[in-house]
Amino acid sequence: MASEVEETMKRIQSHKGVVGTIVVNSEGIPIKTTMDNTTTVQYAGLISQLSDKARSVVRDLDPTNDLTFLRIRSRKHEIMVAPDKEFILIVIQNPTE
Amino acid sequence: MDVQYVYTKKRSEFGRPCFFVDEGPKLMENIMPNREFHNGYIFKNPVNRSTQCSSVLAEHEVNTIRAQYDQRGMNHTEGGWPREVNPTDEEQTLRFKKKIEKDEMYVHTVLQLTHAMEHCILQNNAINIYEEYFEDVESATLMERCSARTLNVYRDPNKVKRPVTHLSWSPDGGTRLAVSHCNLEFQRRSPDLSTFSYIWEVENPNKPQLILKPSVPIVCLEYNPKDVNCLVSGMFSGQVAFWDVRKGSTPVDMSILEPSHRDPVYSVLWINSKSGTEFFSSSTDGQVKWWDTRKLNEPSETLILDIVKGEEQILSRALGASCLEYEGTIPTRFMVGTENGCVISCNRKGKTPAEKIVSKYTAHVGPVYALQRNPSFVKNFLTIGDWMARIWSEDCKESSIMWTCNHQAQLTDGAWSPTRSSVFFTTRMDGSLDAWDILRNQKEAVISVKVCDYQLSNLRVHDQGQLVAVGNNMGTSYLAEFSENLAATQRNDKVLLTAMLDREGRREKILEARNREIRLRQRTKIADNSHRDILERETLNKPSLISDPAVQNAEKEFFTVIEMELAALKAETEASEQDEEYGIKPEVASSEETGRKKNRFLKDEFEGANFEEEDCDEDQDVEGDDFKQQ
Numbered sequence: 001m002a003s004e005v006e007e008t009m010k011r012i013q014s015h016k017g018v019v020g021t022i023v024v025n026s027e028g029i030p031i032k033t034t035m036d037n038t039t040t041v042q043y044a045g046l047i048s049q050l051s052d053k054a055r056s057v058v059r060d061l062d063p064t065n066d067l068t069f070l071r072i073r074s075r076k077h078e079i080m081v082a083p084d085k086e087f088i089l090i091v092i093q094n095p096t097e
Numbered sequence: 098m099d100v101q102y103v104y105t106k107k108r109s110e111f112g113r114p115c116f117f118v119d120e121g122p123k124l125m126e127n128i129m130p131n132r133e134f135h136n137g138y139i140f141k142n143p144v145n146r147s148t149q150c151s152s153v154l155a156e157h158e159v160n161t162i163r164a165q166y167d168q169r170g171m172n173h174t175e176g177g178w179p180r181e182v183n184p185t186d187e188e189q190t191l192r193f194k195k196k197i198e199k200d201e202m203y204v205h206t207v208l209q210l211t212h213a214m215e216h217c218i219l220q221n222n223a224i225n226i227y228e229e230y231f232e233d234v235e236s237a238t239l240m241e242r243c244s245a246r247t248l249n250v251y252r253d254p255n256k257v258k259r260p261v262t263h264l265s266w267s268p269d270g271g272t273r274l275a276v277s278h279c280n281l282e283f284q285r286r287s288p289d290l291s292t293f294s295y296i297w298e299v300e301n302p303n304k305p306q307l308i309l310k311p312s313v314p315i316v317c318l319e320y321n322p323k324d325v326n327c328l329v330s331g332m333f334s335g336q337v338a339f340w341d342v343r344k345g346s347t348p349v350d351m352s353i354l355e356p357s358h359r360d361p362v363y364s365v366l367w368i369n370s371k372s373g374t375e376f377f378s379s380s381t382d383g384q385v386k387w388w389d390t391r392k393l394n395e396p397s398e399t400l401i402l403d404i405v406k407g408e409e410q411i412l413s414r415a416l417g418a419s420c421l422e423y424e425g426t427i428p429t430r431f432m433v434g435t436e437n438g439c440v441i442s443c444n445r446k447g448k449t450p451a452e453k454i455v456s457k458y459t460a461h462v463g464p465v466y467a468l469q470r471n472p473s474f475v476k477n478f479l480t481i482g483d484w485m486a487r488i489w490s491e492d493c494k495e496s497s498i499m500w501t502c503n504h505q506a507q508l509t510d511g512a513w514s515p516t517r518s519s520v521f522f523t524t525r526m527d528g529s530l531d532a533w534d535i536l537r538n539q540k541e542a543v544i545s546v547k548v549c550d551y552q553l554s555n556l557r558v559h560d561q562g563q564l565v566a567v568g569n570n571m572g573t574s575y576l577a578e579f580s581e582n583l584a585a586t587q588r589n590d591k592v593l594l595t596a597m598l599d600r601e602g603r604r605e606k607i608l609e610a611r612n613r614e615i616r617l618r619q620r621t622k623i624a625d626n627s628h629r630d631i632l633e634r635e636t637l638n639k640p641s642l643i644s645d646p647a648v649q650n651a652e653k654e655f656f657t658v659i660e661m662e663l664a665a666l667k668a669e670t671e672a673s674e675q676d677e678e679y680g681i682k683p684e685v686a687s688s689e690e691t692g693r694k695k696n697r698f699l700k701d702e703f704e705g706a707n708f709e710e711e712d713c714d715e716d717q718d719v720e721g722d723d724f725k726q727q
Contacts, residue, residue: 071217073227082211
């Protein structure tokens with residue numbers, strides 16, 4: 001099972017334009033990452049906060065609703081966040097330009 | 098002791114008016130002082146007694162607990178590590194991570210999340226959702242309707258409003274506007290009239306960013322195009338002053354009275370110099386002076402605008418200068434607009450004063466209020482004065498190559514648009530701001546906005562070409578924004594404009610040559626007939642309107658038509674009288690009459706027009722005939 005996870009992560013990383021992948025737990029600790037430590041820590045801290053905020057927005061607007069995916073598109077790249085109750089998967093990609 | 102006076106009055110006498118009667122003093126009671134009472138008193142000396150006549154106040158002390166504010170940044174460090182794991186210890190963290198990875202929950206969740214994530218990644222790779230379509234194709238110019246609107250209003254903060262005399266945009270993309278106020282009317286200044294001028298931030302019309310407090314009011318004010326902090330101003334007293342925004346509200350330096358101008362300085366402009374500190378000023382006393390900001394105690398050069406070519410320049414003959422023009426790309430030439438309507442083109446490098454004044458153009462009937470070269474076509478310049486705006490070419494000295502029609506109100510200021518070479522703006526005394534586009538319409542302004550009810554005195558176009566600042570006589574400045582199509586250049590603009598200006602220039606030159614020929618011919622005619630009588634000579638010199646054969650023809654025709662119509666009218670009135678007698682429908686007759694009357698009016702107009710024109714074409718005569726035969 002663990003190897004499946006590894007494979008999946010490797011596959012994601014090999015996609016075109018993907019800069020990095022991070023798995024963060026609910027407390028903000030990066031569990032798995034393909035980038036260097038300082039960047040990982042920054043992303044982990046900032047993105048988990050943003051993801052929590054986004055989720056609270058969605059739920060405030062409609063309590064039956066929930067956040068499924070968050071995409072932050074910037075000039076340089078796109079940060080995709082897939083949140084869950086326990087973990088958060090963050091992928092940074094350079095979209096086709 | 099009871100002092101009483103008792104009197105009786107009859108009941109019936111109550112309510113009657115009292116009649117007062119003068120009576121001498123009557124002693125009622127006389128109480129003599131008793132010396133024995135004196136012993137009962139104790140003498141007290143000194144006596145301190147304080148008095149105060151004021152409102153009663155109470156004093157209370159209150160001390161609130163101040164909240165302390167502190168600015169802090171947030172430092173992201175890893176957090177959330179459970180207590181037993183030491184974040185710095187790599188082995189422990191690794192072990193912790195490995196433990197989580199083995200968790201069933203982890204595997205399941207990650208697999209789920211990656212599924213969604215992959216979908217999005219592939220989506221991104223497949224198509225660029227923010228693609229700009231048709232990026233390489235230039236945006237087509239829309240034929241939009243021109244529009245304008247007022248964005249901001251900057252009012253003179255003083256109670257007594259003084260007119261705006263000059264506006265200047267700051268060179269850093271125009272985020273600030275310097276406005277000078279001064280009451281220029283003769284003897285209107287009172288000592289308590291404020292001398293302040295202001296620098297406004299464009300976004301904040303409520304409060305000026307900086308108040309300039311000179312000792313004499315400022316008449317004109319200019320930002321240094323190379324330095325956003327420096328300004329130079331010409332004052333009402335004829336002096337010039339140099340300001341630095343960083344320094345504060347008082348001028349850094351001001352020239353002394355003696356070598357300065359003798360009249361208010363109406364125009365001051367910076368010069369392109371290596372040091373960036375040189376400027377020149379002009380005033381209605383007829384002098385143009387060059388200064389250096391580092392040394393304001395005397396001008397570095399003076400030029401007297403005496404256009405009579407003589408040995409010396411005499412100040413009493415000089416023409417007062419109302420505006421100056423200087424183009425950075427031609428550093429040695431400049432132009433001066435004078436009070437009597439001439440524009441003088443000068444060369445700074447001339448050795449003698451006569452050489453300095455190169456050429457003269459008679460522009461307007463009154464003072465030239467504004468003078469500016471076209472930023473893309475420097476050989477052509479715009480002058481504003483009396484009731485129209487004129488465009489000149491340097492080569493045509495006798496007249497302007499293009500001009501607007503005479504307006505109802507006098508024009509007070511004008512400027513080219515810095516971005517679009519065929520557009521210029523003018524302000525009028527009735528409070529309107531016009532935008533002209535000579536490529537689109539030469540007869541009238543493309544758009545005319547009534548900004549306010551008072552006379553607009555000044556105008557300044559922003560560097561980007563879309564915003565225009567105007568100031569009026571009540572001290573209020575308005576910021577107007579025009580629509581895009583007046584500011585953005587089109588591809589063909591330059592080509593079309595060059596063609597137009599060339600064509601107009603050529604037309605003027607042809608006219609000039611023709612006029613010269615006519616004058617020459619007349620002069621030779623006079624020379625030939627010098628023996629004749631003086632009167633006859635005069636008649637020859639008069640424009641030969643009366644002797645023109647075509648005109649005489651038209652006259653003849655006109656009189657014949659009149660006579661015919663008079664005869665017809667007589668016949669009609671007789672006919673209508675007869676009809677009325679017989680009761681035949683008078684309406685038909687009257688409509689015919691009115692129809693014929695209408696025709697007559699039209700014919701009159703036509704004939705009248707024919708008569709006024711000097712050259713009557715054969716065609717027009719033929720048309721007149723057709724009309725008559727109807």
